[in-house]
Amino acid sequence: MNRADTTQVLELVAGYDCREITADLISEWHTAIGHLDRAVAEEAVHIHHKTTGFRITPEAVLDITQQIQTRTTTTPNRKRRARMGTYTITGAINDHCPDCGAQPGHTCTRHGHETAMPCISRLLGRPVGNRQQSAH
Structure with missing residues (x-):
């Protein structure tokens, strides 16, 4: 992100907690989160405010973005999860x-x-069926 992107992230934050955006605040946040993608940082802000009433900090944004990146790299695709449902519910996944x-x-x-x-x-x-009969 550039400083303008960081400012827009801070404007989003200010929409939640009415903080005053100053040049020093922009510099502080840009130093901490400037390496992040703006969309991910904004998602982190939304998640923070949906899950806690505390005022967000750059460290909280970093923690949440790390969780977002972990989630997107480790979540199996939907089809795989749907397939596994029958196997796990019946316990068949545990058998040969x-x-x-x-x-x-x-x-x-x-x-x-x-x-x-x-x-x-x-x-x-x-x-x-046939497999059972041929076993006898």
């Missing part, structure tokens, strides 16, 4: 799949692609 060979902790891979639902044998914990 006798049908497709998926290991514990991994989703079933019928036809070479992750599936949203475990193979039926994995859900039931025992072979089903």
